[in-house]
Amino acid sequence: MERLRDLGERAVIERLLEGQRSRALVGPGDDAAVLEWKGHVVACTDVVSMSGHAPAGMGLSDLGWMAAAVNFSDIAAMGARPEGLLTCMIAPPETGMDELSAVMSGVLECCREFDVELIGGDTKAGAELLVCGTALGSLEGPPLTRTGAMRGDLVADTGELGLAAAGFHAREMGTPFDEGDQALFRPWPRVREGIQIRDVASACMDTSDGLAVCLHRLRPPGEGIVVHSHQLPVHSLVNELSLAIGTPSLEMAMHFGGDYQLTFTLPPECSDLLDVIGATVIGEVVSTPGVTVDGRPLDDRGWEHFR
Amino acid sequence: MERLRDLGERAVIERLLEGQRSRALVGPGDDAAVLEWKGHVVACTDVVSMSGHAPAGMGLSDLGWMAAAVNFSDIAAMGARPEGLLTCMIAPPETGMDELSAVMSGVLECCREFDVELIGGDTKAGAELLVCGTALGSLEGPPLTRTGAMRGDLVADTGELGLAAAGFHAREMGTPFDEGDQALFRPWPRVREGIQIRDVASACMDTSDGLAVCLHRLRPPGEGIVVHSHQLPVHSLVNELSLAIGTPSLEMAMHFGGDYQLTFTLPPECSDLLDVIGATVIGEVVSTPGVTVDGRPLDDRGWEHFR
Numbered sequence: 001m002e003r004l005r006d007l008g009e010r011a012v013i014e015r016l017l018e019g020q021r022s023r024a025l026v027g028p029g030d031d032a033a034v035l036e037w038k039g040h041v042v043a044c045t046d047v048v049s050m051s052g053h054a055p056a057g058m059g060l061s062d063l064g065w066m067a068a069a070v071n072f073s074d075i076a077a078m079g080a081r082p083e084g085l086l087t088c089m090i091a092p093p094e095t096g097m098d099e100l101s102a103v104m105s106g107v108l109e110c111c112r113e114f115d116v117e118l119i120g121g122d123t124k125a126g127a128e129l130l131v132c133g134t135a136l137g138s139l140e141g142p143p144l145t146r147t148g149a150m151r152g153d154l155v156a157d158t159g160e161l162g163l164a165a166a167g168f169h170a171r172e173m174g175t176p177f178d179e180g181d182q183a184l185f186r187p188w189p190r191v192r193e194g195i196q197i198r199d200v201a202s203a204c205m206d207t208s209d210g211l212a213v214c215l216h217r218l219r220p221p222g223e224g225i226v227v228h229s230h231q232l233p234v235h236s237l238v239n240e241l242s243l244a245i246g247t248p249s250l251e252m253a254m255h256f257g258g259d260y261q262l263t264f265t266l267p268p269e270c271s272d273l274l275d276v277i278g279a280t281v282i283g284e285v286v287s288t289p290g291v292t293v294d295g296r297p298l299d300d301r302g303w304e305h306f307r
Numbered sequence: 308m309e310r311l312r313d314l315g316e317r318a319v320i321e322r323l324l325e326g327q328r329s330r331a332l333v334g335p336g337d338d339a340a341v342l343e344w345k346g347h348v349v350a351c352t353d354v355v356s357m358s359g360h361a362p363a364g365m366g367l368s369d370l371g372w373m374a375a376a377v378n379f380s381d382i383a384a385m386g387a388r389p390e391g392l393l394t395c396m397i398a399p400p401e402t403g404m405d406e407l408s409a410v411m412s413g414v415l416e417c418c419r420e421f422d423v424e425l426i427g428g429d430t431k432a433g434a435e436l437l438v439c440g441t442a443l444g445s446l447e448g449p450p451l452t453r454t455g456a457m458r459g460d461l462v463a464d465t466g467e468l469g470l471a472a473a474g475f476h477a478r479e480m481g482t483p484f485d486e487g488d489q490a491l492f493r494p495w496p497r498v499r500e501g502i503q504i505r506d507v508a509s510a511c512m513d514t515s516d517g518l519a520v521c522l523h524r525l526r527p528p529g530e531g532i533v534v535h536s537h538q539l540p541v542h543s544l545v546n547e548l549s550l551a552i553g554t555p556s557l558e559m560a561m562h563f564g565g566d567y568q569l570t571f572t573l574p575p576e577c578s579d580l581l582d583v584i585g586a587t588v589i590g591e592v593v594s595t596p597g598v599t600v601d602g603r604p605l606d607d608r609g610w611e612h613f614r
Contacts, residue, residue: 025347026450031384031513032351032442034450037344040332044339045393045441046429077338086352088395088439122353127434132395134352134441135339143333143341206338 004100004125005093012123015097016089016104024084024119033119035084035136042137044074049130055171055184060099062185063131064106070208071135072114073189073260077206079144079198080137082191084119085111087133090126103131114191141198146217148203149265155218155225155283156274157263158190161211162238162249164258169245179237187260196277197264204264210302212254214263215283215291227283227293250293257303311407311432312400319430322404323396323411331391331426340426342391342443349444351381356437362478362491367406369492370438371413377515378442379421380496380567384513386451386505387444389498391426392418394440397433410438421498448505453524455510456572462525462532462590463581464570465497468518469545469556471565476552486544494567503584504571511571517609519561521570522590522598534590534600557600564610 004012017028026034048066050058068085075082087107091100100123111118116135149155164187167180190206197204205214211232219225234249242249253259265285266273274281291298311319324335333341355373357365375392382389394414398407407430418425423442456462471494474487497513504511512521518539526532541556549556560566572592573580581588598605 026385026452030450030452031381031511032349032387032444034385034387034446035348035350037346037348039344041342041344041348041391041443042339043342043391043393043441043443044427045395045439047395047397047431047433047439049397049431049433051434052432074338078333078341080339080341084348084350086350086441088352088354088441090354090356090437090439120351122439124354124356125359126354126356126437127358130397130433130437132352132354132397132429132439134350134393134395136348136350136443137339139341143337145333145337204338 002097004091004095004097007097009123012097012100015101020118023117028120035119039138039140042075042078042080042139043134044071045132045134046070046074047130047132049128051128055168057171057176058185060102061106064103065110065186067131067133068107068110069187069189071133072116072191073206073208075135075137076189076191076194077204077262078137078139079194080139081195082114082116082135082137084117084136085133086119087121087131089121089123090130092127093125095129144198144201144204146203146205149218149220149285150202151223151285151287152268153202153265153285154268154271154281155265155285156279156281157233157261158193158279159261160233160235161259161261162234162252165252165256166238166241169247170241173245177237179235184258189260190262193262193277197273200270200273201264201266204262207259207261207263208257210255210257211263212298212300213302215298216300218263218265219291220285222289224286224288224290225283226286229294231282233280254298255301309404311398311402311404314404316430319404319407322408327425329426330424335427342426346445346447349382349385349387349446350441351378352439352441353377353381354437354439356435358435362475364478364483365492367409368413371410372417372493374438374440375414375417376494376496378440379498380513380515382442382444383496383498383501384511384569385444385446386501387446388502389421389423389442389444391424391443392440393426394428394438396428396430397437399434400432402436451505451508451511453510453512456525456527456592457509458530458592458594459575460509460572460592461575461578461588462572462592463586463588464540464568465500465586466568467540467542468566468568469541469559472559472563473545473548476554477548480552484544486542491565496567497569500569500584504580507577507580508571508573511569514566514568514570515564517562517564518570519605519607520609522605523607525570525572526598527592529596531593531595531597532590533593536601538589540587561605562608
């Protein structure tokens with residue numbers, strides 16, 4: 001097997017870019033990439049690693065997919081369209097070239113699905129395998145930020161919650177299931193939905209750290225959000241697993257994170273849009289401060305690194 | 308001492324951003340940053356680590372400076388102006404908050420020097436301290452790429468070569484000197500010069516991997532570059548050190564890397580610019596294929612990761 005150590009950085013980069021064509025004005029291979037641009041630039045960066053993000057069963061191409069998808073999700077949460085991706089890959093010198101190529105295949109697969117150009121990157125030696133992605137998105141209107149929710153707005157979510165948590169716990173128990181694996185290993189960023197809600201939503205955030213964190217961030221200062229647990233779009237398999245392992249569905253949906261949906265607020269008169277994009281009302285913005293679920297305060301607790 | 312493990316990701320990010328103000332339309336703290344934009348977008352990413360980039364004596368704030376500077380240098384090599392920086396910081400959970408803050412202080416210092424906005428980032432747990440920087444640059448005219456040199460063009464360089472190598476070797480010998488440390492720990496990206504040469508230069512690249520790699524990349528297919536070693540702007544301290552350690556100056560200037568100058572080609576009738584920006588002619592583009600120094604072929608060998 002060819003190892004990165006034997007090939008050296010330049011040959012590694014050549015292999016990774018083999019057969020890639022770029023629509024960019026200047027693509028990978030020069031000092032920097034150059035893109036024609038219109039409107040605002042939206043930018044975000046997020047790193048994924050096998051140690052920090054890979055439950056048992058996660059493959060190298062899944063890691064690559066994640067590195068792209070988590071960034072596209074952040075771009076989507078601004079109501080923007082992802083256009084370009086840069087990836088910094090760090091790997092031990094003993095890593096096989098085929099392993100790094102597998103990571104890259106996942107990156108490229110996600111780029112293809114969302115019509116995003118891989119515009120550049122860097123490849124360096126390090127203690128563990130890490131992929132740091134940076135996405136650039138375009139936005140012609142005003143950005144959709146975390147601030148802007150108003151009293152009386154509905155709170156909605158683009159998809160089913162708790163599946164990543166259920167997938168993780170099911171794996172731990174040795175009883176993985178397809179929907180859980182899909183949510184854990186191949187999250188689908190809500191790019192289409194982000195663009196669809198942009199002109200209507202008053203605030204938005206992605207649920208990567210869990211719904212609870214979103215609700216606390218989206219809540220306007222001095223006001224509150226009430227959520228009714230029966231309205232939460234929790235997948236039936238999450239409820240089934242919940243009974244089997246004794247962890248409440250609500251815990252999985254609220255605090256585990258990893259779901260990569262969009263949680264957003266919008267004026268009630270715009271609620272017709274929700275059916276169109278397949279989103280669900282989960283609560284509303286009220287005058288009583290704090291975030292409650294079925295009348296009980298909800299902890300501002302979610303996925304946190306370093307802990 | 309407060310450790311990242313005790314604080315958790317959200318508190319760590321809050322501390323890192325304390326007192327920072329942003330000119331961006333949306334700065335750090337939302338899902339992504341948003342910038343007003345005009346012209347092309349130029350983007351690059353580069354990761355630095357204590358294990359890969361830190362000779363003895365390098366401080367944490369130097370690592371932060373490097374993460375910004377190496378990216379600004381790539382932006383400069385395209386003739387663009389760096390406008391925004393994103394930094395992904397990876398650190399072991401046992402890392403002290405003050406250590407991460409020291410890294411960030413170096414990042415911010417470099418941003419201030421070059422009037423670049425820190426627009427976003429990510430902070431995650433990992434096996435070793437790494438900073439992955441992504442810079443965005445603006446460019447109103449056409450980009451200055453590595454291709455475009457023509458037979459008859461002069462080859463020039465913006466600054467003294469071999470200082471990073473000399474600094475490294477001097478450190479190894481226990482006899483560090485200021486100019487060497489400066490080149491090693493606080494490289495100064497040639498942002499001003501990149502913009503000044505943009506409309507005149509035919510091709511450009513930064514010398515981060517060594518001058519030899521640049522010359523081989525800038526050489527037009529089927530043609531050559533001749534360099535005269537007496538024309539190379541090698542610092543007198545590099546020559547002194549060369550005698551002391553028995554490593555030729557040419558080796559340090561050509562193959563060690565780490566100098567972060569710009570090497571570029573330009574038509575001879577534009578050579579007046581060189582005095583204005585303080586650049587030196589080091590050779591010319593000729594019809595005989597290959598790269599030679601004083602008539603001898605020059606190896607296409609430079610700094611390479613993984614080896």
